[in-house]
Amino acid sequence: MENIITLAHGSGGSATLALIDNVFKKYFKNDILSAGDDSAKLDIGNSRNIVFTTDSFVVTPIFFKGGNIGKLAVCGTVNDLATSGATPLYLSCGFIIEEGFSFEELEKIVESMAVTAEECGVKIVTGDTKVVQKGAVDKIFINTSGIGILPEGVDISGRNAKTGDKIIVSGTIGDHGSCILLERENMGFQAEIKSDCAPLAGMVQDMLRVTRQLHVLRDPTRGGVATTLNEIAAQSNVTVQIYEEKLPVKREVQGVCELLGMDPLYMANEGKLLIFVPGDKAGDVLEVLKKNDYGKDAAIIGEVINESEAKVVLKALSGGTRIIKLLAGDQLPRIC
Amino acid sequence: MENIITLAHGSGGSATLALIDNVFKKYFKNDILSAGDDSAKLDIGNSRNIVFTTDSFVVTPIFFKGGNIGKLAVCGTVNDLATSGATPLYLSCGFIIEEGFSFEELEKIVESMAVTAEECGVKIVTGDTKVVQKGAVDKIFINTSGIGILPEGVDISGRNAKTGDKIIVSGTIGDHGSCILLERENMGFQAEIKSDCAPLAGMVQDMLRVTRQLHVLRDPTRGGVATTLNEIAAQSNVTVQIYEEKLPVKREVQGVCELLGMDPLYMANEGKLLIFVPGDKAGDVLEVLKKNDYGKDAAIIGEVINESEAKVVLKALSGGTRIIKLLAGDQLPRIC
The missing domain is CATH 3.90.650.10 (PurM-like C-terminal domain)
Structure with a gap:
C-alpha cells in the first residue's frame, strides 16, 4: 500500500475498495459493515427493518445544470436508502462552510435541499454547521445521513x-x-x-x-x-x-x-x-x-x-x- | 443579516443560532427539528424511541493531548445521543481527506475511533470516503451521525x-x-x-x-x-x-x-x-x-x-x- 492518500482513493473504484478493506474494515469490524451494501440494515429495539446510510458531498462546481450540491446531497442519501428497498424517512445534514461564503448561495442550496426532501417525503430532522477559515475548505461540503424503513419481505442486496x-x-x-x-x-x-x-x-x-x-x-x-x-x-x-x-x-x-x-x-x-x-x-x-x-x-x-x-x-x-x-x-x- | 458567512456563524454562539433560525429552520420546517435538542427523537415503524444526531469535526490540530479528531468524532456524536438519555447503538462515518494525507495518520485516527466506539459499545456500521485535491480541505474532516434508543419513561430535553x-x-x-x-x-x-x-x-x-x-x-x-x-x-x-x-x-x-x-x-x-x-x-x-x-x-x-x-x-x-x-x-x- 502506498503511504499517502491519492485522489484515486476517493474515486469509488479499486483504490477506494482497497482503502476500505485495508483501513476501515480492519478497525471497524462488524457483521453489518461487512455486508458491503450502500446502506446498513439495523436491529433497533423491536425493529429489525431500519436502514442507515451516510454520504459526504464535495462536488465542484457547487451549482451545475440540473442541480447543485444541496439537491445532490439529498438525492444521494435518499438513493442509497432506496437501493435497499427502504422508504427513506429522515435525514441529518452537516454543513462545513468556508468563511466568506455568501448567504445568498447558502440559501439557494438549503432551499433546494428542502424542495428535494419534500419531493421524497423525507424530513431533515437534525443538523450541524461548522465554519472554517478561508482556504481550509473549498466553499461548502455537505454530509447527509439517512434513516429509512424496509417493507416486510424485501431482501435486496x-x-x-x-x-x-x-x-x-x-x-x-x-x-x-x-x-x-x-x-x-x-x-x-x-x-x-x-x-x-x-x-x-x-x-x-x-x-x-x-x-x-x-x-x-x-x-x-x-x-x-x-x-x-x-x-x-x-x-x-x-x-x-x-x-x-x-x-x-x-x-x-x-x-x-x-x-x-x-x-x-x-x-x-x-x-x-x-x-x-x-x-x-x-x-x-x-x-x-x-x-x-x-x-x-x-x-x-x-x-x-x-x-x-x-x-x-x-x-x-x-x-x-x-x-x-x-x-x-x-x-x-x-x-x- | 450580513451577506457572508463568518467564523462567528460556526462558533456555536449567537451567530450560529441566528443562522439556524434564519436559514435552516426557515426551509427545513418540521416539529422534530424545531425541538432544538442535540438529537432528534423519531418515530420509525413501531418504535417511538429512536434518537438521531449528526456532527462534523474540523478540529485543528488533528492530534492533540488527550485525543485526536477521530476520538473526538466518536465522542461528540455518542455524547449528543447520550444527552437525550439514549443508549448509543450505531454510528456512520464520513471522511473527507486531502490528497497527500498520510496513511499512517489515517490509521491512527481510525484506530482510535474503533477503540472509542468499543468503549461505548457502539458499532460503526456505514461510511463514506471522499478525497479532494490538495488545498481543497485542511487535512481531514470527519462527520459522524449516530442512532440510539431511549429507555422507556425517559424524557430529557x-x-x-x-x-x-x-x-x-x-x-x-x-x-x-x-x-x-x-x-x-x-x-x-x-x-x-x-x-x-x-x-x-x-x-x-x-x-x-x-x-x-x-x-x-x-x-x-x-x-x-x-x-x-x-x-x-x-x-x-x-x-x-x-x-x-x-x-x-x-x-x-x-x-x-x-x-x-x-x-x-x-x-x-x-x-x-x-x-x-x-x-x-x-x-x-x-x-x-x-x-x-x-x-x-x-x-x-x-x-x-x-x-x-x-x-x-x-x-x-x-x-x-x-x-x-x-x-x-x-x-x-x-x-x-
Missing part, C-alpha cells in the same frame, strides 16, 4: 444476483459525470448536458408494487455503471454480461466522451438505478420504470450468465467481447 | 428545566478549549493541559439507574458552559443562577485563560455534562457521578431560580452578580 437475472438500467448513462466535466473545464462546447441528479425512492416503491423479487438495486454513482456492476459481480460471485448496443447513452454525452477519451460506462450517474431481477419479471419492471418520470429511457442491458466467476463482460458493437474492470485511478475527482 | 432544579457539571471546565488553544498557538507554555475528550454514555446510564427524573442533560462544547446554559434557559424560559466559587476549573486552565484574557465559562468541553435535576435528587446524582472515571470532579454549580425570564446570572466571587450571555463572535475557531 449486492449479494443476491443470480444466474438468469436480467440487468436493467433506469435511463441514459454518464449524464452527471459529463455535465460536471463540461461545467468544470469550461471547454466552450455548446453541448447542453444536464446532470440527472434525482431522488429515486418513488421509482423503487413503484417496482416493489410489481414484484418483491428485486435481487439487486444499486445507483451507479462514482465509477459509473462499470464499477457498480463489478462490485455486484464480486459481492454475488457471478459473471455479468452486458451489451454495448443496449446501453442508453445520450448523443451529447457520447460526443463529449469521444472527444475527451472518456467512457460513459465509467461516468458517474446521480439519478439512475441498476436493477437485477429474475428474467420472468424483467418485462413488468421495465414497464413500470418507463411510466416514471425518471425512468423513461430504461433498458435491459444484460444478464447474469453464471455464478462461478466474478467478472463483468461487455459484448461490443463490433461483435467482440471484453472484460470490464473496476475504475482504476480517478477519472474525475469531486464528481459528488 | 432542554425544555424541561424547572424552578428548584440543581445544576451539576460533571467535572472541570474549559479543558478541551485550553488544550487546543495551547497546541495551536505553540506559545511555549509548559502547561500540561489535556483535552477532556471522552464518551459519556456510560455516565448517563449510571445516573438513570439512580433517577429517571433528569430534566436536562447537555454537553457544553462550542461556546462552553455559558453558551449551553443560555440555550437551556431560552428553551425552558427559566432563570439560571450559577456561583463562580463553585465552578471546577483546573489551575492550569485558569492560568492560561487569565494570561490570554479568555473565560473558562466560554471554553469548549468535550467530556463534560451539564445536568439539571430536581433539588432532592442532586445529592444522589452527584454521588454516582463522582464514582465514574469521567465524573470525579463533578460539582453542583447553581440552580434554576425562577421560570419567568430566560437568562443566566453569575454570582461572582466578589459578591456581585452579572448576566452571562451567549458567546458572541468566535472565541476560537475549529475547536471541534
Whole structure:
C-alpha cells in the first residue's frame, strides 16, 4: 500500500475498495459493515427493518445544470436508502462552510435541499454547521445521513444476483459525470448536458408494487455503471454480461466522451438505478420504470450468465467481447 | 443579516443560532427539528424511541493531548445521543481527506475511533470516503451521525428545566478549549493541559439507574458552559443562577485563560455534562457521578431560580452578580 492518500482513493473504484478493506474494515469490524451494501440494515429495539446510510458531498462546481450540491446531497442519501428497498424517512445534514461564503448561495442550496426532501417525503430532522477559515475548505461540503424503513419481505442486496437475472438500467448513462466535466473545464462546447441528479425512492416503491423479487438495486454513482456492476459481480460471485448496443447513452454525452477519451460506462450517474431481477419479471419492471418520470429511457442491458466467476463482460458493437474492470485511478475527482 | 458567512456563524454562539433560525429552520420546517435538542427523537415503524444526531469535526490540530479528531468524532456524536438519555447503538462515518494525507495518520485516527466506539459499545456500521485535491480541505474532516434508543419513561430535553432544579457539571471546565488553544498557538507554555475528550454514555446510564427524573442533560462544547446554559434557559424560559466559587476549573486552565484574557465559562468541553435535576435528587446524582472515571470532579454549580425570564446570572466571587450571555463572535475557531 502506498503511504499517502491519492485522489484515486476517493474515486469509488479499486483504490477506494482497497482503502476500505485495508483501513476501515480492519478497525471497524462488524457483521453489518461487512455486508458491503450502500446502506446498513439495523436491529433497533423491536425493529429489525431500519436502514442507515451516510454520504459526504464535495462536488465542484457547487451549482451545475440540473442541480447543485444541496439537491445532490439529498438525492444521494435518499438513493442509497432506496437501493435497499427502504422508504427513506429522515435525514441529518452537516454543513462545513468556508468563511466568506455568501448567504445568498447558502440559501439557494438549503432551499433546494428542502424542495428535494419534500419531493421524497423525507424530513431533515437534525443538523450541524461548522465554519472554517478561508482556504481550509473549498466553499461548502455537505454530509447527509439517512434513516429509512424496509417493507416486510424485501431482501435486496449486492449479494443476491443470480444466474438468469436480467440487468436493467433506469435511463441514459454518464449524464452527471459529463455535465460536471463540461461545467468544470469550461471547454466552450455548446453541448447542453444536464446532470440527472434525482431522488429515486418513488421509482423503487413503484417496482416493489410489481414484484418483491428485486435481487439487486444499486445507483451507479462514482465509477459509473462499470464499477457498480463489478462490485455486484464480486459481492454475488457471478459473471455479468452486458451489451454495448443496449446501453442508453445520450448523443451529447457520447460526443463529449469521444472527444475527451472518456467512457460513459465509467461516468458517474446521480439519478439512475441498476436493477437485477429474475428474467420472468424483467418485462413488468421495465414497464413500470418507463411510466416514471425518471425512468423513461430504461433498458435491459444484460444478464447474469453464471455464478462461478466474478467478472463483468461487455459484448461490443463490433461483435467482440471484453472484460470490464473496476475504475482504476480517478477519472474525475469531486464528481459528488 | 450580513451577506457572508463568518467564523462567528460556526462558533456555536449567537451567530450560529441566528443562522439556524434564519436559514435552516426557515426551509427545513418540521416539529422534530424545531425541538432544538442535540438529537432528534423519531418515530420509525413501531418504535417511538429512536434518537438521531449528526456532527462534523474540523478540529485543528488533528492530534492533540488527550485525543485526536477521530476520538473526538466518536465522542461528540455518542455524547449528543447520550444527552437525550439514549443508549448509543450505531454510528456512520464520513471522511473527507486531502490528497497527500498520510496513511499512517489515517490509521491512527481510525484506530482510535474503533477503540472509542468499543468503549461505548457502539458499532460503526456505514461510511463514506471522499478525497479532494490538495488545498481543497485542511487535512481531514470527519462527520459522524449516530442512532440510539431511549429507555422507556425517559424524557430529557432542554425544555424541561424547572424552578428548584440543581445544576451539576460533571467535572472541570474549559479543558478541551485550553488544550487546543495551547497546541495551536505553540506559545511555549509548559502547561500540561489535556483535552477532556471522552464518551459519556456510560455516565448517563449510571445516573438513570439512580433517577429517571433528569430534566436536562447537555454537553457544553462550542461556546462552553455559558453558551449551553443560555440555550437551556431560552428553551425552558427559566432563570439560571450559577456561583463562580463553585465552578471546577483546573489551575492550569485558569492560568492560561487569565494570561490570554479568555473565560473558562466560554471554553469548549468535550467530556463534560451539564445536568439539571430536581433539588432532592442532586445529592444522589452527584454521588454516582463522582464514582465514574469521567465524573470525579463533578460539582453542583447553581440552580434554576425562577421560570419567568430566560437568562443566566453569575454570582461572582466578589459578591456581585452579572448576566452571562451567549458567546458572541468566535472565541476560537475549529475547536471541534
